[in-house]
Amino acid sequence: MTSTDSTDLLDIGEVIEASGVKASTLHVWEKAGLIDVAQRNGLRRQYEPEVMTRIAVIVVAKRAGFSLDEIGDLFTPGIFDEGKTLLTSKLDELRQRRDELDAAINGLEHAIACPASSPFACEGFQSTLPDVLPVT
Amino acid sequence: MTSTDSTDLLDIGEVIEASGVKASTLHVWEKAGLIDVAQRNGLRRQYEPEVMTRIAVIVVAKRAGFSLDEIGDLFTPGIFDEGKTLLTSKLDELRQRRDELDAAINGLEHAIACPASSPFACEGFQSTLPDVLPVT
């Protein structure tokens, strides 16, 4: 029997190259419980190929504004199972954030199209300001 | 003559109450050049009413992911005038972020509707993962 049964595991170097995420960052994410190490070859970490999906999720979630702790919650089976309430409330947050983002985009589009000398002189921009105050 | 000519200026306390932003945060934003103090009453800051708009913009921009420095750029007249290139590139970033956010929302909606026990077991979720890798 050849050593083919570990052929599908990825060295950290491969993960780094394929993902663009640095080793130090992967270590941090691992310590935060976001990614698992399948096994070690000596000291060296070896990952299941699925780690790439995981990393993609983390990257997307971070851009969406999740903290590492919150991302960890998404990965916790119990939390996911129990009525998915956490996920649902996250979803609400995300929707709201998207709406705000949309408002910001519209505002900036107005401001760019406008001859005014600053966003504040552009009433199209002004009108897109949601009543975000008081900050909750 | 009464003191009516400063009647329209806001004490920091009023700003705090109306905006929900803490004094310490306002100080930080002021130091970063994001908000101006119209005048002082003794030591005490007094603001033009327009500061409320400014604060609303800052809050929205922060939620949209701008750093304080970037927000400062938006307020710099020269930068705004000069072809509005900065604003335009910010706008591109925002659009991309919104698209990612949309993808994340769709993914989570799939995951919630799905009987699978984790987002990774949900192929609707999987299919919404953009190719965010390698991270640029």
Place this chain on the structure above:
DNA sequence: CAACAACCTCAACTCGTGTTGAGGTCAAGA
């Protein structure tokens, strides 16, 4: 006027995330 409450400054601290660097281990190829 006297006292108080609101405000001030400034430095030090917190928190989350990640990076850097020194020094050590080890798998694999020549």
Place this chain on the structure above:
DNA sequence: TCTTGACCTCAACACGAGTTGAGGTTGTTG
């Protein structure tokens, strides 16, 4: 076997953004 370079650990540092607290000032009200 020897070497090499990829990888390891762990602590210290960096950075953005804000908070806290000690100690000081002062406008306002009784």
